[in-house]
Amino acid sequence: MNATIILPDPETMYQAIVDRDAEMEGLFLFAVKTTGIFCRPGCKAKPPKRENVEFFATADDALAAGYRACKRCRPQELSGSVPPWLTQLVDALEAEPTRRWSNADLIDMGLSPIRVRHWFQEHYQMTFHAYLRTRRIGLAVDMLNAGQDVTSVALDSGYQSLSGFRDSLRKWTGQSPTSIQQGEPILVERLLTPLGPMLAAASDAGLCLLEFADRKMLPKQFERINKRFQQPILPGTHPVLSEAAQQIDQYFRGERSEFTLPLRLDGTSFQETVWQKLLEIPYGQTRSYGELAKQLGKPNASRAVGRTNGDNRLAIVVPCHRVVRSDGHLCGYAGGLWRKKWLLEHERKARQTQLPL
Numbered sequence: 001m002n003a004t005i006i007l008p009d010p011e012t013m014y015q016a017i018v019d020r021d022a023e024m025e026g027l028f029l030f031a032v033k034t035t036g037i038f039c040r041p042g043c044k045a046k047p048p049k050r051e052n053v054e055f056f057a058t059a060d061d062a063l064a065a066g067y068r069a070c071k072r073c074r075p076q077e078l079s080g081s082v083p084p085w086l087t088q089l090v091d092a093l094e095a096e097p098t099r100r101w102s103n104a105d106l107i108d109m110g111l112s113p114i115r116v117r118h119w120f121q122e123h124y125q126m127t128f129h130a131y132l133r134t135r136r137i138g139l140a141v142d143m144l145n146a147g148q149d150v151t152s153v154a155l156d157s158g159y160q161s162l163s164g165f166r167d168s169l170r171k172w173t174g175q176s177p178t179s180i181q182q183g184e185p186i187l188v189e190r191l192l193t194p195l196g197p198m199l200a201a202a203s204d205a206g207l208c209l210l211e212f213a214d215r216k217m218l219p220k221q222f223e224r225i226n227k228r229f230q231q232p233i234l235p236g237t238h239p240v241l242s243e244a245a246q247q248i249d250q251y252f253r254g255e256r257s258e259f260t261l262p263l264r265l266d267g268t269s270f271q272e273t274v275w276q277k278l279l280e281i282p283y284g285q286t287r288s289y290g291e292l293a294k295q296l297g298k299p300n301a302s303r304a305v306g307r308t309n310g311d312n313r314l315a316i317v318v319p320c321h322r323v324v325r326s327d328g329h330l331c332g333y334a335g336g337l338w339r340k341k342w343l344l345e346h347e348r349k350a351r352q353t354q355l356p357l
């Protein structure tokens with residue numbers, strides 16, 4: 001985890017408050033000088049006037065500045081990691097992943113089922129029960145991969161019948177136990193960065209997804225990955241993901257200008273050529289869509305280059321943020337313009353001061 005959290009620029013943050021932009025959740029908090037209360041960007045309360053707003057990276061910072069947490073949007077519960085009120089449950093889930101949880105179990109733990117459901121929905125884009133199911137399926141896939149026989153896997157992962165297990169497996173991974181034993185799953189993990197949480201996905205063949213987790217596009221990206229690779233996607237860890245987490249961390253510290261990760265660029269041959277070209281843009285520099293098109297020998301294809309740039313699944317590592325308009329304007333970035341701006345500025349500064357280039 002990085003020590004510093006970077007805030008978007010004030011105009012972007014204020015606009016997010018006015019728009020109650022859910023995409024900005026978890027990236028910053030704001031406090032209102034006239035009421036002494038701090039909120040998250042999506043708070044349903046009436047947006048305050050710009051001159052009364054102060055921005056904070058964490059709830060601790062806002063509390064330290066003398067603000068009280070809003071009772072409506074509960075800003076203290078928002079960060080990239082598991083909040084204290086939920087740790088007991090998350091620990092229990094990990095200790096006993098096959099257990100079936102009822103609302104009564106949650107209430108027994110002193111938790112509100114609605115609050116639990118809301119948190120899982122917000123952080124994993126799935127319901128609490130869907131999360132439990134994917135954890136169980138993930139466990140089963142691990143056991144199948146380890147060569148355990150199908151019947152004992154079904155029982156060990158908490159299924160009462162073999163047919164129920166097969167149905168569930170097919171529903172969630174699109175595969176049968178046998179095809180899983182022969183193939184390998186794509187594992188997904190959340191990484192925390194100063195620009196907000198990212199989702200990373202990888203298999204033995206390499207990293208196939210790295211995206212900011214608040215992106216609207218994400219469910220679609222998963223669908224595309226599922227279609228393209230024909231492999232089950234499950235929450236879990238993988239050596240490629242640990243390595244990616246480490247290199248991303250170094251990148252944000254300004255200690256890494258190039259990535260040495262196995263990448264799965266898989267796309268059409270045009271897409272792959274464009275993404276390969278992006279990898280050649282040096283750290284801290286930019287190229288225009290037109291320049292890239294020319295380099296590819298297709299000077300009229302700058303629109304197609306732009307589209308392919310936007311289709312990049314490996315943010316930061318395949319540096320689509322280094323592509324700008326020919327007049328130098330930053331133009332669109334799937335992860336948000338403020339992030340693109342920050343990444344370019346970060347690279348420019350690190351290049352001048354820290355990195356031996």
Ligand SMILES: [Zn+2]
Nearest residue numbers: 039043070073
């Ligand atoms: Zn609020």
